[in-house]
Amino acid sequence: MISLPQAMQKLIREFSRLPSIGEKSATRLAYHLVNHDKQLALSLSDALRKAAESVKLCQRCFYLTEEDLCTICKNPSRDQSLICLVEKPADLMAIERVGEFRGLYHVLHGLWAPLRGQGPESMKLQELLERLKDGVIREVIIATGSTVEGDATALYVAKMLSDFGVQSTRLAQGMPKGGELEYADDVTLSRAFAGRNLINP
Template sequence: MYPASLAKLMDELSRLPGIGPKSAQRIALFMVKRGPGDAQRLAEALLAAATNTKRCRECFSLSEDELCSVCANPSRDRTVICVVEEPRDVLAFERGLSFRGLYHVLGGAISPMDGVGPEQLHLTELLNRLRDSSVNEVILATSSTIEGEATATYIAKLVAPAGVGVSRLATGVPVGGDLDYVDEVTLSRALDGRYRL
């Protein structure tokens, strides 16, 4: 029904999260209508992002440098580390402008059903950071899903022998929700009302 190149574009777009066949069709037709100049800019931006973006060697968030902007910032509070599942969770906190500490991105949550165990997460690196620094609090900011709660409980037990205080985000973050969808005010209140484990 569509030319092969357009059908291929729709197929590739539909593989993106949150983009179904209808959305892929609309985006592809929009790009074709806009012409090769817009398509070229989009292609260059995609290639540049895929080529230049890497993980921060300290916290595993996204960066174009060895250290992300948070880890490289000397004014951040280095006594507190907020542990999150994904880089998008760091962005959620940074939008709120209420957290001034550091982050540690796990790269997911413990989910046996999906084949993700503790060994697939950046937990060894977290323990190394706690040994090699003056951190006195770890805030567990995993999602309020079953996997996020299990991950938080596991980390709390793992970190306890290090003698570092462990806290969890307070209520205000909806149960079963991802941090990426929480508004800044709710996230700020949850951070302020976190509780000790």
């Protein structure tokens, strides 16, 4: 990259830091924006700055919001006694896309992955327990993906909830094995919710 202008080198370096973007893709993106679509480059830069400055995590469920609480937590017509527990915002979006679940959510922002050095403290678990204290929640649907880490997390959380006296259920089989929830199709997701199973840790 020695013969490239410094600003271009920096742009390519920054793109390469994104997940699943290698140096080749980074270079292609940088060339496209700078040489072929300056307008897009500027509006992208504007959108990035605005999102980075204004989007934060909901204080209750840790989904994305521009206010203290997200639109789901603020909606009084959602079932306040039901929480669906997901790994990440994209999983919540997949479930909302199906449009059948009418309860609330809790986004863990991680999974229990001891092999990668991620313990329970790397998830928003204490915050979940806080939400259970007033006794309004009667069921937590554990909707982590059916990966090794998703299953391990589900068992860990179910045990914790049972100690807390709250019933937990797991999405039914039929989810793609080893699959990430965010990539499941609508019919599969809908069936998995309808056929969810009680967990007895």
